[in-house]
Amino acid sequence: MYLKVVIFILMGFSASLFGQSKFSVSGYVKDANTGETLTGASVYVKTESNLGASTNTYGFYTLRLAPGDYTIVFAYLGFADQERKISLNKDLSLSVDLSEGVEMSEVVIEAEAADKNVSGTQMGEIILPIEKIQKIPALMGEVDLLKALQLLPGVQSAGEGSSGFYVRGGGPDQNLVLLDEALVYNSGHLFGFFSVFNSDAIKSANLIIGGMPAQYGGRLSSVVDIQMKEGNNKHYQVDGGIGLIASRLTFQGPIVPEKSSFIVSTRRTYALDLAQPAIKRTDFAGTNYYFYDLNAKANYTFSEKDRVFFSTYFGRDVLKFRTPGRDFTFDLPYGNATGTLRWNHLFNNRLFVNTSIIYNDYDFTFKAGIDDFSLKLFSGVRDWNGKVDFDYFPSNNHAIKFGVQTTYHRLTPSIANAQQGDEEFTNNKVSIPAWETGFYFSDDFKVSERIKIQAGLRWSIFTQMGPYAASTGVNYQKGEEVVTYNGLEPRLSWRYAINSSNAIKGGVTVSNQYLHLVSNSSSTLPADVWVPSTERIKPQRGEQYALGYFKNLKKNMFEFSAEIYFRTLRNQLDYGESYVQSPADDLEQQFISGSGRAYGAELLIRKNEGKLTGWIGYTRARTERKFAEINGGAYYPAVYDRTHDVSVVVNYDKGKKWDFSGVFVFGTGRAFTPIESIYVIDQRVVTNYAPRNSSRLPDYHRIDLSANYRPKKEEGKGFYSYWTFSVYNVYNRRNPFFINYEFDTDEKTGVLSASATKVSLFPIIPSVTWNFKWQQKKN
DSSP states (O other), X not given: OHHHXXXXXXXXXXXXXXXXXXXXXXXXXXXTTTOOBOTTOEEEETTEEEEEEEOOTTSEEEEEEOSEEEEEEEEOTTBOOEEEEEEESSOEEOOXXXXXXXXXXXXXXXXXOTTHHHHOSOSSEEEEEHHHHTTSOOGGGOOOHHHHHTTSTTEEESSTTOOOXXXXXXXXXXXXXXXXXXXXXXXXXXXXXXXXXXXXXXXXXXXXXSOOOTTOOSOSSEEEEEEEOOOOSSSOEEEEEEOSSEEEEEEEEEEETTTEEEEEEEEEEOHHHHTHXXXXXXXXXXXXXXXXXXXXXXXXXXXXXXXXXXXXXXXXXXXXXXXXXXXXXXXXXXXXXXXXXXXXXXXXXXEEEEEEEEEEEEEEEEEEEETTEEEEEEEEEEEEEEEEEEEEEEETTEEEEEEEEEEEEEEEEEEEEEEXXXXXXXXXXXXXXXXXXXXXXXXXXXSSSSEEEEEEXXXXXXXXXXXXXXXXXXXXXXXXXXXXXXXXXXXXXXXXXXXXTEEEEEEEEEEEEOEEEEOSSSSOOTTOEEEEOOSXXXXXXEEEEEEEEEEEETTTTEEEEEEEEEEEEEEEEEEOTTOOOOTTSXXXXXXXXXXXXXXXXXXXXXXXXXXXXXXXXXXXXXEEEEOTTSGGGOOEEOTTOOSEEEEEEEEEEEETTEEEEEEEEEEOOOEEOOEEEEEEETTEEEEEEOSTTOEEOOOEEEXXXXXXXXXXXXXXXXXXXXXXXXXXXXXXXXXXXXXXXXXXXXXXXXXXXXXXXXXXXXXXXXXEEEEEEEEOOOO
16 A cells, blocks of 8 residues: 555656656667666767666666657667667657677776766766676686775775775675675685675676665665676577686576576586595595585566566585594585565656565584584574665656665574583574664756756664573563664765866765674684674764765776765774683673774776776775774774775787786785783793784785687687686785794793794686687577
8 A cells, every 4th residue: 555655646746747748768778689688778869968867777767858859879888889769759668679899898898878987976886897807817717706896996805815895994794795686794705715706697796885875774885786697588508617726607598588588607616626536545534625606597577567586696615624533623614595586567667666575694604523522603694685676767857766675684693512522512692683674765866967966865773682681681582672773874975067077076975784793803704703783782883975076088088086085983893802702602792892983085097998998096095993992992003904005907908819907906014913022821821912903914916917818709600618817916926914923932041932924825826717608599
């Protein structure tokens, strides 16, 4: 009933405000070869480019125009522009299929209008099509979407060997990472060495760091919105690759041609599998490690107004370690699972709705044993989510979004079981249920030719439920409300166009985050625990203020941007100075709460056209934390504070068979807390540490190179293959990952001393991958 009332009001509002003086042109933009909808395609009137729109996530667009004759232009990255002449005297449905056109290197790298850098309202937004990501050199031949995003200003790596990342001073838990709307809690394989996103299954990735639109919530720093491919609905197609450590295979095709399609994509590592015959002849027999992914998606188009999608992801890491004599065993399985069911419905040519039911699960289990002692730890998060999102286009000057989202969380921060002989200990911690709901409304509207504003408001509510044993001694029963938090989250972005190639943009974002990731390490290892806001643990709240100057040069061949920002963070969690982990402890008693601040400047210059493309990014930033119990209550550098961060990305298309790419990265060394002095008490070594994060590791830098050899495709053949050669860390820079301290006592003097060793991860690593593609011949 409520939904019908809302729709009726919107239709009435639209009719009364705009009357019948204008008509709508609406439809979908698709890939002519595969039938995939194209997100962010540009649709505009040829003689008046300011009369235009972009397709939404599902490839839908709408334009409102006065009666008359027009030429409508449809454009998208890597595709030939298409023009359609229309005579508009009533509402018109117009869908088009775009064919692949000019070479990738000859077009802009954005999947939107070439002047989006200047004309768009949103600042700090980057849309990267997967074709561009695949050109960036990859570790051990595996294309990594998250590693590519870390080459952009404002986005910093959590460290070599980690897919965790930090955005403008926020922690790794403050990034909203979505895969077909499903939240991904842990985005890394092999303790973060690789991301969980298989590039063959990914359609595009949208990164937002400058100001979060109102439809996104639950995180403070950024959004990484990743869309999976829908599947070729015209022809059957097989893609894959065989590398040194992993292989991947993707199969897609029509279920009902032109109406329904599917895609299934798998990936698995096998480096230690191949070494098993040798390992079995050693004392480490039984030791192994591998990870695997499975992506699947299917869709069905019932009519021009209704379409249903189902997508799923399942990934797992399996680590088994055995020592000589099998005296010590170690097992660590962990992974993610997601499922998304979506229904698109078009009420009319101005009102579009998407309804989603989403499931996601993340868990890890740690098992270890030595002699007659065994230990098992379990932690995880499981969510059920429902959401309804509306896109409403009352005119060309307004793009309205509104909706509601609700999530049922079930968090298990830690369950521990230890056994020594006949004695057994199990903590009594159980899963913590909670509800999180958000309502939002936003409007991206054009005030004048120079001024555009995107204003939104989000209202979030979080309720922790029982059963729960609070640290105050109160026991809450199942279904009983423990505590409720709520807050308004205003969002504002604006653009002032100085002229067609220069603009100033600004933004203000206020966000609440009700879940916390707590770790005593510097990277997002799978053993980190997610905990909800409780009576004792307050929700995180962040505010960001940003201002930027944007300029396009030489007919959009070059783009330049300069942004400054200031952020405040409240209710940040950490462990205290005297923290010693114990499974018997109450988790809430282990944490301390504090605040943070971050500020900086970001520069980006990008070349979009020609055989030589790429970008140079630079960030000058400061990130600090403040806890009453640490460093005397004074601000100190966060572990991921990086004063200088530089990235250079170069792509060169030599033509015919070869293309090359290179990456250079430089960053200020990571902050850490050194040992200041050591002494012995009761034959036990006691360490005294310097102030928190008062020293730094050496600066980080490296160069990566890659080349693709693409033989000319023979006409009439459905099979095609090419080779990728890459070298990671070309000049073999030994970048320290952490400092390892070893203690030694002089036998003659009895003096105790400590020596520090810098531990590095990756030396120079060459790799080669054979990639192949087969597509069913067209009839």
